[in-house]
Amino acid sequence: MALPVIDLAAPMPVKAAEVERACRDSGFFYVTGTGVPDVVKLRVLRAAREFFALSEETKAEIAMEHGGRAWRGYFPVGAELTSGRADRKEGIYFGTERPGDPRPLHGANLFPAQVPDLRPAVLEYIDRLTDVAQDVLRVVAVSLGLDAEYFAGGYTADPTVLFRIFHYPPSPPDADDWGVGEHTDYGLLTLLLQDDNGGLAVRTQRGWVDAPPVPDTFVCNIGDMLDRLTGGWYRSTPHRVRNVSGNDRLSFPFFFDPAFDREVPPLPPVSSSAGSAGGARWDGQDLRAFTGTYGEYLVGKVSKVFPQLRGELG
Numbered sequence: 001m002a003l004p005v006i007d008l009a010a011p012m013p014v015k016a017a018e019v020e021r022a023c024r025d026s027g028f029f030y031v032t033g034t035g036v037p038d039v040v041k042l043r044v045l046r047a048a049r050e051f052f053a054l055s056e057e058t059k060a061e062i063a064m065e066h067g068g069r070a071w072r073g074y075f076p077v078g079a080e081l082t083s084g085r086a087d088r089k090e091g092i093y094f095g096t097e098r099p100g101d102p103r104p105l106h107g108a109n110l111f112p113a114q115v116p117d118l119r120p121a122v123l124e125y126i127d128r129l130t131d132v133a134q135d136v137l138r139v140v141a142v143s144l145g146l147d148a149e150y151f152a153g154g155y156t157a158d159p160t161v162l163f164r165i166f167h168y169p170p171s172p173p174d175a176d177d178w179g180v181g182e183h184t185d186y187g188l189l190t191l192l193l194q195d196d197n198g199g200l201a202v203r204t205q206r207g208w209v210d211a212p213p214v215p216d217t218f219v220c221n222i223g224d225m226l227d228r229l230t231g232g233w234y235r236s237t238p239h240r241v242r243n244v245s246g247n248d249r250l251s252f253p254f255f256f257d258p259a260f261d262r263e264v265p266p267l268p269p270v271s272s273s274a275g276s277a278g279g280a281r282w283d284g285q286d287l288r289a290f291t292g293t294y295g296e297y298l299v300g301k302v303s304k305v306f307p308q309l310r311g312e313l314g
């Protein structure tokens with residue numbers, strides 16, 4: 001029942017077969033052998049913990065309201081919605097540091113003066129994880145019968161990178177709200193670092209399966225774009241979080257998505273049964289029906305998450 005662990009240092013044919021199996025099954029697996037040093041993870045964990053311990057007033061100095069259309073900054077507990085319902089979490093939104101880039105969801109990050117190490121920690125983490133994501137996509141490409149550089153030379157040559165740090169306060173055991181309500185991710189690939197507390201669960205074909213922390217790994221999951229590109233051959237699977245550990249939980253999802261200005265047409269079918277393989281999607285949406293750039297798709301999605309900021313994205 002446990003989710004598989006895939007070693008990125010394994011020979012390509014081995015890892016490609018494992019990735020294919022995992023992506024057709026739940027779309028969730030762990031990656032190890034990524035080469036990301038512990039210090040890079042510890043540094044971002046430590047700085048995040050320091051940030052969330054600040055007063056609400058201090059944290060609000062980098063509130064998302066100050067991030068404009070770059071869609072960056074801090075949001076307090078209860079401000080972010082999943083499927084219209086408030087999540088029990090607070091967090092900070094980041095992305096690739098690109099001061100002056102006027103596109104929605106691009107631009108400069110907001111960093112807190114009170115935790116000076118957060119800036120270098122986050123920027124280093126984003127750099128490292130960008131390399132890991134390109135590596136995972138090489139394996140995904142090969143698993144689909146494509147050239148290893150298919151993504152890096154195309155959809156993700158200039159990727160849309162969003163990085164978030166979440167703090168989930170403890171939920172009582174009988175809570176009926178969620179840290180993050182059930183959802184799928186929007187893009188190609190998500191890589192998640194989490195602390196020791198657990199709480200993430202995945203809705204597989206066999207029922208809900210926990211994705212607890214596993215040392216020296218990231219949780220990796222396929223997003224809607226890869227589901228769409230493969231006509232449902234690879235599944236973007238619903239997941240949710242409830243932190244019943246009794247402790248404060250920190251998690252670090254890194255979203256790796258197609259270039260903002262690119263159209264994302266479906267790939268050629270990988271097999272005669274691909275396209276119908278997945279059956280109806282969990283939310284009844286037909287991802288293949290979408291046309292336009294990835295940016296248009298993404299802006300439509302995120303404006304539902306923070307309705308009060310919708311105007312910024314216009």
Ligand SMILES: O=C(O)CCC(=O)C(=O)O
Pocket residue numbers: 164166180185192194199200239240241251252253
């Ligand atoms: O915090 C987690 O474990 C998962 C977060 C998540 O699913 C998301 O941000 O899309």
Ligand SMILES: [Fe+2]
Pocket residue numbers: 183184185190239
């Ligand atoms: Fe997610």
